[in-house]
Amino acid sequence: MYIAAAVLSVLLALGSLAAGAPKALLKGDVPAALRSHMGLSAGLVRFIGVAEVAAAVGLVIGLFWQPLGIAAALGLVVTMIGAVGFHAKAGDYADPTTRNNALSPLAFLLLAAATAVTLGLAM
Template sequence: MYITAAVLSVLLALVALAAGTPKAMLKGDVSAGLQSHMGLSAGLVRFIGLAEAAAAVGLVVGLFWQPLGIAAAVGFGITMIGAVGFHTKAGDYADPATRGNAMAPIILALVSAATAVTLVLAM
């Protein structure tokens, strides 16, 4: 079970880091889109990016100390559930043009839950 937990943790950490870094630095189309389309402030976008980057670090360190990995996976999952709420509020699931990008938080929330469960079972 540890190998599954390690693979899920590393993959989720890579995705979290790739998603969080541009937001934390307020660079790229995603940060601009969150500010214009979703109406989020620059400070909130940066906070979300830092939370995602922290989750990536926690998931990697959690390979050696599972409680931290579990907390990071749960925290990242909660962040993704919040993203689903914002996408719902913006009407992204009803619009076929934005639905594809809005599905990512749902998938990542499920992967976060699977990662947390496998880390618990690997203890």
């Protein structure tokens, strides 16, 4: 069970780092789209990015100290629930042009939940 937990943790950490770094630095298309399309402030976008990067670090450290990995995965679950809510509020799930981007937080939510459960079972 630990191997599955480790694989899920690494995958989630890589995805979280890749998604969070541009937001934390406010560089690229995603932070600009979050600010213009969703109406989020630059500070909130940066906070979300820093939280995602911190979760990636927590997941990697969680490979050696599992309670931190579980906490990081659960933190991502909460963050992704918020992201799904913001996308739903913006109507992204009904619009075919924005639906694909809006499904990413849902996939991360499911992966984070599976990682948290798997890490918990591996303890």
